[in-house]
Amino acid sequence: MQPALRLPQHPVRSIVDHLALEQLGSTLLDWRFKGMPPARAGGTVAELVAAEPSLFEDGFTTPVLTLDADALRHNLALMARWTAAHGLAFAPHGKTPLAPQLYRRQLELGAWGITAAMPSHLRMYRAFGVPQVFLANELVDPAALAWLAAELDADPGFRFVCYVDSVRGVELMEAALPTGVRPVDVVVELGADGARTGVRGVAAAVELARRAAASQRLRLVGVAGYEGTIATVDDRALVRAWLADLVETAHRVDAAGLFAGTEEIIVSAGGSEHFDLVAEALTEPALRLSRPVLRLLRSGAYVTHDALHYAGISPLRDAAEAERLRPALRLWAQVVSRPEPGLALLNAGKRDLPYDLGLPLPELVRDPGTGAQRPATGLTVDKLADQHAFVTVAQGAEVNVGDWVALGLSHPCTAFEKWQLIPEVEADGTVVDLIRTFF
Numbered sequence: 001m002q003p004a005l006r007l008p009q010h011p012v013r014s015i016v017d018h019l020a021l022e023q024l025g026s027t028l029l030d031w032r033f034k035g036m037p038p039a040r041a042g043g044t045v046a047e048l049v050a051a052e053p054s055l056f057e058d059g060f061t062t063p064v065l066t067l068d069a070d071a072l073r074h075n076l077a078l079m080a081r082w083t084a085a086h087g088l089a090f091a092p093h094g095k096t097p098l099a100p101q102l103y104r105r106q107l108e109l110g111a112w113g114i115t116a117a118m119p120s121h122l123r124m125y126r127a128f129g130v131p132q133v134f135l136a137n138e139l140v141d142p143a144a145l146a147w148l149a150a151e152l153d154a155d156p157g158f159r160f161v162c163y164v165d166s167v168r169g170v171e172l173m174e175a176a177l178p179t180g181v182r183p184v185d186v187v188v189e190l191g192a193d194g195a196r197t198g199v200r201g202v203a204a205a206v207e208l209a210r211r212a213a214a215s216q217r218l219r220l221v222g223v224a225g226y227e228g229t230i231a232t233v234d235d236r237a238l239v240r241a242w243l244a245d246l247v248e249t250a251h252r253v254d255a256a257g258l259f260a261g262t263e264e265i266i267v268s269a270g271g272s273e274h275f276d277l278v279a280e281a282l283t284e285p286a287l288r289l290s291r292p293v294l295r296l297l298r299s300g301a302y303v304t305h306d307a308l309h310y311a312g313i314s315p316l317r318d319a320a321e322a323e324r325l326r327p328a329l330r331l332w333a334q335v336v337s338r339p340e341p342g343l344a345l346l347n348a349g350k351r352d353l354p355y356d357l358g359l360p361l362p363e364l365v366r367d368p369g370t371g372a373q374r375p376a377t378g379l380t381v382d383k384l385a386d387q388h389a390f391v392t393v394a395q396g397a398e399v400n401v402g403d404w405v406a407l408g409l410s411h412p413c414t415a416f417e418k419w420q421l422i423p424e425v426e427a428d429g430t431v432v433d434l435i436r437t438f439f
Contacts, residue, residue, distance in 0.1 A: 017127070017128055017129030018129075020100070020127060020128045020129060021100060021101065021104060021128060024045060024100075024101070024436050025044060025045050025046030025049070026044050026045070026046065027044060027045045027421075027436065028042065028043070028044060029041055029042070029043055029044065029045065029048060030042070032420065033420055033421040034063070034064065034352075034419065034420075034421075035060055035061055035062070035063065035064030035065070035419075035421075035423070036048075036060065036061075036421065037053070037058060037059030037060055037061070038059065038061065039059045040059065045421070045434050045436075048431070048434065049431065049432070049433055049434055052430050052431065052432070053430070053431050054429045054430060054431070055332075055423060055425050055429045055430075055431055056366070056368075056371065056404075056429050057429070058431075060423065060431075062332055062333050062334040062347055062348070062404060063331055063332065063333045063334070063346075063347055063348035063352045063353075064331070064332050064423065065329065065330075065331045065352070065353075065415065065418070065419045065422050066329075066330050066331070066332065066422065066423050066424070066425045067304065067328050067329060067422055067423070067424040067425065067435060068326070068327070068328045068329075068330060068425065068427075069424045069425060069426045069427075069432055069433075070426070070427060071304070071305075071326040071327060071328035072303070072304065072328045072424065074325075074326055075302055075303055075304065075305055075325050075326060075328060076102075076105055076106060076109055076303065077109065078302075078316075078323065078325065079092070079299070079302050079325075080106075080109035080110055080111070082316075082323075083297055084110065086279040086283070087279075087283060087295060088278075088279055088282070088295050088296070088297045089112040089294050089295060089296045089297070090106075090110070090111045090112055090296070090297050090298075090299075091111060091112050091113045091114060091115045091132070091134045091268075091296055091297070091298050092106050092111055092114060092115065092298065092299060092300050092302070092303065093114075093115040093117070093136070093271075093298050093299065093300025093301075094114040094115060094116060094121060094125065094130075094300065095115075095116065095117045095118075095121060095300060095413065096300040096301050096303060096304075096412055096413050096416060097303060097304070097412070097416045097435070097437060098121065098124070098416065098417075098437050098438045098439055099416070099422075099435050099436060099437050099438075100124070100125075100128035100130075100436075100438075101433070101435050101436065102303060102435065103125070103128065103130060106303075107130075112132055112294070112296065113130065113131065113132025113133055113134060113159065114130050114132075114133060114134075115133070115134045115135075115136050115298045115300065116133050116134070116135045116136070116137075117135070117136055117137055118137070119139065119141060119144035119147070119148075122135060122144075122148070122160075123147070124438050126151060126158070131157060131158060131159065132158075132159040132160075133158075133159070133160050133161070134161045134162075134268065134296065134298065135160070135161065135162035135163070136162075136163060136224075136226065136298060137162065137163055137197070138162065138163045138164055138165050138166070138169045138189070138197065139162045139163075139173065140169050140172040140173060140176075141176075142172075142175075142176040145173060145176035145177055145184075146176060146178070148160065148184065149177050149178055149181045149184075152181055152182055152184070153181045153182070159185070160184065160185060161185045161186065161187060161221060161222075161266060162184070162185075162186055162187075163186065163187060163188075163189035163197070163198075163224065164186045164187070164188060164189065164208065164212050164218070165188070165189040165191065165197050165198050165199050165208070166199065166208070167208065167211050170186075170208075170211055170212055170215060170218065173186075173215075173217060173218060174215055174216075174217045174218070177217040177218075183215070183216070183217055183218050183219040183261075184217065184218050184219070185218075185219050185221045185262075186212055186218045186219065186220060186221065187220075187221060187222040187223055187224040187266055187268065188205050188208050188209045188212060188220070188222075188223045188224075188249070188253070189223075189224055189225050190202070190205050190223060190224070190225040190242075190245060190246050190249050191225060192225075192230045192242050192245075195226075195229045195230045196226060196229045198225050198226075201245075202245050202248050202249050202252065205223065205249045205253075206249065206252050206253055206256065209223070209249075209253040209256070209258050210256070210258060213258040213259075213260075213261070219261050219262060220253075220258055220259060220261065220262070221259070221261075221262040221264070221265065221266050222250070222259075222262075222265050222266030222267055222268065222294070223246060223249045223250045223253060223266075223267055223268075224246075224266065224267065224268035224269060224296075225242070225246055225268075225269055226269065226270075226271060226298075227239045227242055227243065227269055227270070227271065227273075227274050227277070227278070228271035228272075228273055228274070230242050236274070236277060239274045239277050240277055240280075240281070243269065243277060243278065243280075243281035243282075244281065246267065246269060246281070247267070247281055247282070247286055247287050250265065250267050250287065250289060251287075251289065254289045254290050254291075259289075259290070259291060262291065263291060263292070264291060264292045264293070264294050265289050265291050265292070265293050265294070266293075266294045266296055267282055267287060267293055267294070267295055267296070268294075268295075268296035268297070268298060269281075269282070269297070269298070270296075270297040270298050270299050271298070271299055271300075271301075272299045272300065272301040272302055272310055272313075272314065273313050273314075273315070274315065275297055275299050275315055276315035276316075277315075278297055279297070282295040283295070300413075301411075301412050301413065302314075302325055303328075303412070304327070304328035304329045304412045304415075305325040305326055305327050305328060305412070306327055306329065306408075306409055306410050306411060306412055306415075307327040307329075307360075307361050307363075307408030307409060307410060308357070308358040308361060308408070308409075308410035309357040309358055309410045309411050310325070310410075310411075310412075311327065327408055327409075329408075329409045329412055329415050330363070330406050330407065330408060330409070331348060331352065331353050331360065331406070331407045331409060331415075332366075332404050332405070332406055332407075333346040333347055333348035333352075333389060333404070333405055333407060334346065334347050334402065334403070334404055334405070335391075335399055335400060335401050335402060335403045335404075335405060336388075336401065337401065338393075338399075338400070338401055341393075342392060342393050342394075342395075343390065343391070343392065343393060344379070344391040344393050344399050345388050345389070345390060345391070346381075346388065346389040346391060346405055346407075347387065347388065348387070348388075348389055348407070349384045349385045349386050349387040349388045349389055350384050350385065350386050350387075351386050351387055351418065352387070352418055353384075353389075353407065353409055353415060353418065354409055354410060354411040354412075354413075354414035354415045354418075355384050355410075355414075356411055356414055357410045357411040357414075358410035358411070359381045359382070359383075359384065359410075360381050360389065360407035360408060360409050360410070361381070361407065361408040361409075361410075362376035362379035362380065362381060362391065362405055362406070362407060362408075363375070363376055363406045363407065363408045364376055364405070364406040365379070365398070365399055365403050365404070365405055365406075366403065366404040366405075366406070367400075367403060368402055368403065368404055369402075374398075376399075376405060376406070377394075377397060378393060378394030378395075378396060378397025379391050379392070379393060379394070379397060379399060379405070380392045380394075381407070389407075391405070416437050416439070417437070417439045419437060420436065420437055420439075421434050421435070421436055421437075422434065422435045422437065423435075
């Protein structure tokens with residue numbers, strides 16, 4: 001591992017458990033980790049990173065998923081600047097990489113906290129000391145709530161917020177949470193017809209807020225939701241209408257005096273498709289309440305972006321080049337067969353790369369003998385099997401058995417989940433870190 005960074009002394013914006021991160025470096029490299037150099041088996045992650053190996057010359061095997069170090073740095077810094085410029089606090093959704101090393105970088109750049117989706121995520125975050133967590137779900141599992149209550153009791157500095165979207169959910173939380181511990185902070189989740197979770201309609205949301213505010217086990221601190229399943233990227237009017245409802249809900253709950261127990265009101269939304277509209281909707285004077293407002297964005301896929309799906313829908317896709325997100329994920333596979341003219345088989349398939357939002361895009365071909373790289377012109381992935389990619393080779397295109405082919409990927413969430421250890425690579429091929437995931 002790289003030497004531990006000196007984190008800013010801030011009560012909520014640094015991962016506090018440095019030791020847990022440092023211990024990742026003691027992980028032994030063995031057969032569990034795809035793509036790692038066999039000659040390094042028995043050594044540690046820290047030892048391999050300290051050697052600054054070359055991805056291409058020091059025994060990494062294909063297929064191997066990589067992170068472009070420069071693109072990763074660019075994306076993290078860009079969203080930190082963008083949210084600050086738009087007056088938004090930022091709790092990036094950690095479910096995309098499930099990688100605490102990346103959470104540390106996000107927190108160092110000023111993130112308010114990290115968003116989670118599941119109780120298992122929450123437990124991992126806390127194991128690495130994430131001090132503020134927004135759970136974008138209703139938490140009704142008794143065992144998870146018992147663990148949460150103990151965690152809140154053990155660490156007065158830990159801030160936790162989650163959704164409520166039903167009276168039944170409030171009742172289940174009340175039944176599972178013990179007396180004598182501080183109340184759990186909740187936000188009423190506003191949904192939309194045909195979309196995902198969340199109470200339907202402003203009036204129903206206000207009534208649910210009344211019930212949550214009356215609870216002795218919960219503390220109502222805001223309203224929130226997720227606009228990503230409401231409409232396609234082209235249906236921006238529907239998203240704007242939902243965001244207007246979210247703002248109206250916040251105003252009506254505030255006017256009813258239901259935020260009396262909190263010093264700061266949270267209003268939160270934002271995936272990776274419409275974060276520009278979220279910024280537009282949550283600014284003053286459109287959103288002005290009786291207490292200070294934490295305008296909280298929760299986008300997650302930005303951390304690596306991608307080469308197809310998010311590349312086509314990102315609100316920053318038409319920005320100046322320096323202000324666009326860049327694809328940071330690349331999978332290197334090897335040509336293992338040219339069984340007939342016009343066909344090549346790579347040694348990577350559904351077990352190794354995402355395919356739910358589009359097939360991978362061949363970008364480069366590397367000759368392992370000379371190290372020369374060339375554009376993957378004339379190569380198209382048409383089909384995936386479990387461990388093979390079927391590549392159509394256009395007439396005149398050159399690709400040979402043994403060549404390495406770099407694939408641009410679509411959908412970072414389902415790329416990360418297939419790899420436990422991912423080399424972070426500089427432009428010259430030097431591996432500068434190994435990013436550990438916990439799926």
